[in-house]
Amino acid sequence: MNHAESLAQYQAFKQQGLKLDMSRGKPAPEQLDLSLPLLDAVDGYKAADGTDTRNYGGAVGLPEARALFAEILDLPAAQVVVDGNSSLALMHDSIVFGLLYGVPGGSKPWGQQGQITFLCPVPGYDRHFAICEALGIKMINIPMSDAGPDMDLVEQLVKDDASIKGMWCVPKYSNPGGVVYSDEVVARLAAMQTAAPDFRIIWDDAYRVHHLSTEHVLVANLVDACAKAGNADRAxxxxxxxxxxxxxxxxxxxxxxxxxxxxWTRAVSTRTIGSDKVNQLRHVRFLKNKAGVEALMEKHRLILKPKFDVVLEQFEALLGGIEGVSWTYPKGGYFIDLLTPAGKARRTVELAKEAGITLTPAGAAFPYGKDPQDRHIRIAPSFPSLPEIKEAARGISLALRVAIGE
Ligand code: PLP
Incomplete structure (x- = not known):
């Protein structure tokens, strides 16, 4: 297809008047339906230890909810807190607590140590970077490979610069690159020397059980690796x-x-008398244990996999072999990272928008919204229906072809 043909097909696509929002990786309604029994899962309100879940208390979570996450995360329940409905909120609060009160091992709160910095593997999750931006934390981009962040660069930076207090990591099926951290990367993160004694790795295991293939990829246990390396409080x-x-x-x-x-428990007790234990109890009744979670995730996989496949098929058909264009084949998670030739991502997103497809803004996967090469487009296939996602992938491909031809 030459430029004129791509343009003609793009114009015809536009005439359809499609309206699709693919800007966020949201579960589709049929995925949410899988957990409808959750709403009736509680046949009483007493937790295993007799706690009346309707009342105040329990800022670290119900014992059975902590045990459920402990099994999923492969850590002792005593080292797990269950709180609220959003891990992003817990990440936000951990960083705010670090700024206000400091963290174990530090001599002063982060907020009293001048300008502090976080390392940001890129492309990454826009909301992580939004937290840093809102709290005035400087960000440094760290390039990613298929095995995780560039560890030579990370080790070199943290060794000499005590203002580097943190690093964002999505260790499995990363958002948006689908990267899985290798055992070597985990070991180096755990063992590296940091100039800051109060350095923390924010290990956002958002996609730990979110497989797209039948292969269940494993990532090494960072908390254990840090403890073994003598840096127990790092993760x-x-x-x-x-x-x-x-x-x-x-x-x-x-x-x-x-x-x-x-x-955490000390700091959080000033902001809550306890979180929603009724929801914790019904989750435990519904999910039961890790095996229950895995069985449910297989049902999600069966809904999600065809949506990813149809996007990949469209990309292969319409974008295969074009110089500078590539995309990821994730084994899990919620995203495909589409790479355009340098300087074409923003324009592609613009053209897709004109054709009725709202994508995540180009650059969003980078600190300050700036993709230095303007190459990455985050594709989120989960929410639209299968026919919609096929059309959307075709529209995005045509938009990219037009952008390249301009
Ligand atoms: N972390 C990552 C990497 C994500 O992609 C998302 C959602 O897309 C979240 C966290 C949000 O997690 P939560 O819903 O637990 O706040």
């Missing part, structure tokens, strides 16, 4: 059931060293 692990049960009414968890959990 803060986050997870939630947002894309397991109900995205707006799930459970979120934080797991870490005993010292970090104690510091």
């Amino acid at each position: 803060l692990v986050f997870a939630s059931t947002s894309k397991i049960t109900l995205a707006g009414a799930g459970l979120a968890a934080l797991a870490s060293s005993p010292a970090n959990i104690a510091a």
Whole structure:
């Protein structure tokens, strides 16, 4: 197809008057339906230890909810807190607590140490970067490979610069690149020397059980690796059931060293008398255990996989062989990262929008919204129906062909 033909097909596509929002990786209604039994899962309100879940209390979560996440995260329940419905909120609060009160091992709150910095593997999750931007934390881009962040660069930066207090990591099926951190990367993150004694890795395990293939990829346990390397307090692990049960009414968890959990518990007790234990109890009744979670995730996979496949088929048919164009084949998670020739991502998103397809803004996967090469487009196939997603992938491909030809 030459430029004139691409343009003609793009114009015809536009005439359809399609309206599709693919800007966020939201579960589709039929995925949310899988957890409808959750709404009736509680046949009483007493937790296993006799706690009346209707009342105040329990800021670290019900014992059985902590045990459920402990099994999923492969850590002791005593090192897990279940709180609220959003892991992003827990990440936000952990960083705010670091700024206000400091973290174990630090001499002063982060907020009293001048300008502090976080390392940001890119492309990454826009909402992580939004937290840093809102809180005045400087960000440094770290390039990613198929095995995780560029560890030579990370080690070199953290060794000499005590203002680097944190690093964002999505270790499995990363948003948006689908990257899985290798055992070597995990070991190096755990063992590296940091100039800051109060350095933290924000280990956002958002897609831990969100497989797209039947191969269940494993990532090494960072909390264990840090403890073994003598850096027990380095890792803060986050997870939630947002894309397991109900995205707006799930459970979120934080797991870490005993010292970090104690510091969290102290700090959080000033902001809540306890979170929604009724929701925790019904989640435990519904999900039961890790096997229950895995069985439910297989049902999600069967809904999601065809949507990813249809996008990949369209890309192969319409974009295959074009110089500078490539895309990821994720084994899990919620995204495909579409790479355009340099300088073409923004324009492609613009052309897609004119054709009725709203995508995540180009650049959103980078700190300050700036993709230095303007190459990455985050594709979120989960929410639209299968026929819609096929059309959308065709429209995006045509938009990219037109952008390249301009
Ligand atoms: N972390 C990552 C990497 C995500 O992609 C998302 C949602 O898309 C979240 C966290 C949000 O998690 P939660 O719903 O638990 O706040």
